[in-house]
Amino acid sequence: MSDAIFTPSRRSVLAAAGLAATTGCVRRVRSALDRETPRQLSLSVKTLPADADPAATRLARVLTENLRQVGINATLVPMELEELYRDVLLNQSFDLYIGTFPAFDDPDVLRLLLHSQFAVEPGWQNPFGVSDLSLDELLETQAMQSGRDRKQTLAAIQRRVARDQPFTVIAFPDEIRATRATSFLGWNPQWTGSTTDFLQLTPAELATSPSIPPAISESDAIATETNREPPADASTTTTQTTDTESAPEATATTTPTADSDMVTARMTIVDPRPTRNRNPLAVEFRGGIPLTDLVYDSLAKRVDGSLLPWAAESWSWETADSTMPTVTLTLRSGQTWHDGEPLTAEDVVFTYEFLADTSLGEFSTPVPAPVYRAESSLVSGVRALDGETVELEFAxxxxxxxxxxLTVPLLPEHIWEETARRASVAGIDTGRQVTEALVWGNPNPVGSGPFAFADATVDTFLSFTPFEDHFLAREDEDGPFEPFLNAFTFDRVRFDYVPSSAACVELLTLDRADATASPLAPQTARDIGRAEDLDFYVTPSTGFYHLGFNVRTAPLSDPRFRRAVASLLDKQHLVGSVFGGYATPATSPLDGTNFVPSDLEWDGEDAELPFVGSNGELNVERARQRFKDAGYRYTEGGKLVYG
Structure with missing residues (x-):
């Protein structure tokens, strides 16, 4: 928490300024009783340390330095990922932060980010604290629209965001990954490490096997040594805990299988969180690596931009009232959870009721799951029509x-219903109701997905094995699912935590890994390109680096102040100096989609707030003038004060 600005008596200034009382890290404006000795405005900029996200750290350093140049006492605060997420997404304890928003599939994500309904909830739903009734109306309207009407409303929302700057979009990074060309066949040309990417892999040495689908011809086969996992050290075990208060550190009590004949897809990750916590609802532990999707199926799954029935075999829509549609889904018969229990329509009902309220009605107010909130908030009712048929209503x-x-993970009722109890965890605001479901480490996750959890060691690795009872393992599956039947031709997929992108590339070069699951730093691109046996993948991300403001507190509650701060970032220059060109500067959070209005498209500079300077060099005089024009003043010594 920053020791920022202002003198002891806050109430008098709030009254004089006509501001609503709010909570947060930024102390209020200097006291009206202390006008003769104003204190300099102080702000903290929270972000990740350089070893966790070099780009975020460098962006935060540039911002911090430029804030200092305009007279603000700015402090850079590097934090571990879980700590940063807890401060920003759970406790809302921050001034400014630099981070990445997770990738998304639909522009309705803006409702999650900005609607005042979510301002007091934990998670990515409105972490900035925006409260604007006219914006709420636009967000609700777009959710009820389709086609051209929706596009026009979304354009109005984007213009409002660009004008008011509750957060500042900086750039959409390119995701860089690499694979060993000779290890497996079936690498997706746009490899991202998604579930469907893994489902298409086949060990190269098995490519001529008659059990392999005919989509892979003999001419595609590449002879290579099988990926053998070396015998594991028998002393390598993990420790399990049943204490829910320490659940985020829980791991499975298992020993990696010492089977030298095991055919393993060897992956690297630079994010250790999945080795520590496998709870799909724990927002501070979920990030850009889609490992949750390996374990948990959903009713539908997006594949190459299309939504396919997945755990559901089919569905039909009733849209007489297009703003309150109903969908009836039929589940695939014979599905089971990884522990052998049958998956039924009641589990689907439980999933949606649980995501809406993880206390299952036991608390005075609902405690929704902070992850998948945008999706679950669309559902107004759910019921089982029989053991394999479910009806969902949408408001x-x-x-x-x-x-x-339809894309949320399905959760087994017989496991998760016991987590509806009250919990308390150090580091999470005690003023908020918390259930065990949100803090449990879920050391041995049980889902119905194509891969079952096998074992893990904290900050070392985790592994999964193909689930032989999954519907994709059935011989009669064909059509759109045929490319995904290859998952059952290898024995294990293992994710090794590697502390740096450079180390990941080195492991690939030494044939100690087959692919990178996490995106790599841009600096590795040259090394990948020079390696003879490595293939290079660059895919644009829909997630974006951004500057977040805590608009609950003054002066960050003032859009004029936020605009002045936003103009301190030269996005075009930062794409080159920070990302090595592997990113796209942007004004809108929907950049790269067909929903961006032409007046917000990037055209060499920010369409709304051009940088106050050139080539990354701040024009300090002009930048200070922006703050003056916004109503702020300076001392004779050049310190920015409020009033």
Whole structure:
């Protein structure tokens, strides 16, 4: 928490300024009783340390230095990822932060980010504290629309965001990954490490086997040594805990299989969080690596931009009232959870009720899951029609938006219902109701997905094995699922935590890994390109680096102040100096989609707030003038004060 600005008596200034009392890290404006000795405005900029995210750290350093140049006492505060997420997403304890927003599939994500309904909830839903009724109306309207009407409303929302700057979009990074060309066949040309990417892999030495689908011809086969996992050290075990208060550190009590004949897909990750916590609802532990999707199926899954029935075999829509549609889904027969229990319509009902309230009605107010909130908030009702048929009702959502709710992970009722109890965890605001479901480490996750959890060691590795009872393992599956039947031709997929991108590339070069699951730093691109046996993958991300403001507190509650701060970032220059060109500067959070209005498209500089300077060099005089124009003043010594 920053020791920022202002003198002891806050109430008098709030009254004089006509500001609503709010909470947060930034102390209020200097006291009206202390006008003769104003204190300099102080702000903290929270972000990740350089070893966790070099780009975020460098962006935060540039921002911090430029804030200092305009007279603000700015402090850079590097924090571990879980700590940063807890401060920003759970406790809302920050001034400014630099981070990345997770990738998304639909522009309804803006409702999650900005609607005042979510301002007091933990998670990525409105972490900035925006409260604007006219913006709420636009966000609700777009959710009920489709086609051209929705596009026009979304354009109005983007213009509002660009004008008011509750957060500042900096750039959309390119995701760089690499694979060993000779290890497996079936690498997706846009490899991202998604579940469907893994489902298409086949060990190269098995490519001529008659059990391999005919989509892989003999001419595609590449002879290579099988990826043998070396015998594991028998002393390598993990420790399990049943204490829910320490659940985020829980791991499975297992020993990696010492089977030298095991055919293993060897992956690297630079994010250790999945080795520590496998709870799909723990927002501070979930990030850009889609390992949760390996274990948990959803009713539908996006594949190459299309939504396919997945755990559901089929569905039909009733859209007589297009703003309150209903969908009836039929589950695939014979599905089971990884522990052998049957998956039924009651589990689907439980999933949606649980995501809406993880206390299952036991608390005075609902405690929704902070992850998948945008999707679950679309559902107004769910019921089982029989053991394999479910009906979902949607309030105030068009079918175009409502389908997003079909992509949440299905949770087994017999495991998760016991986590509806009250919990308390150090580091999470004690003023908020918390259930065990949100803090449990879920050391041995049980889902119904194509891969079952096998074992893990904290900050070392985790591994999964193909689930032989998954519907994809059935011989009669064909059509759109045929490319995904290859998952059952290898024995294990293992993710080794590696502390740096450079080390990941080195492991690939030494044939000690087959692919990178996490995106790599841009600096590794040259090494990958020079390596003879490595293939290079660059895919644009829909997630974006951004500057977040805590708008609950003054002066960050003032859009004029936020605009002046936003103009301190030369996005075009930062793409070159920080990302090595592997990123796209942007004004809108929907950049790269067909929903961006032409007046917000990037055209060499920010369409709304051009940088106050050139080539990364700040024009300090002009930048200070922006703060003066916004109503702020300076001391004779050049310190920015409020008033």
């Amino acid at each position: 105030h959502a068009s079918p175009e938006v409502a389908v997003n709710a």
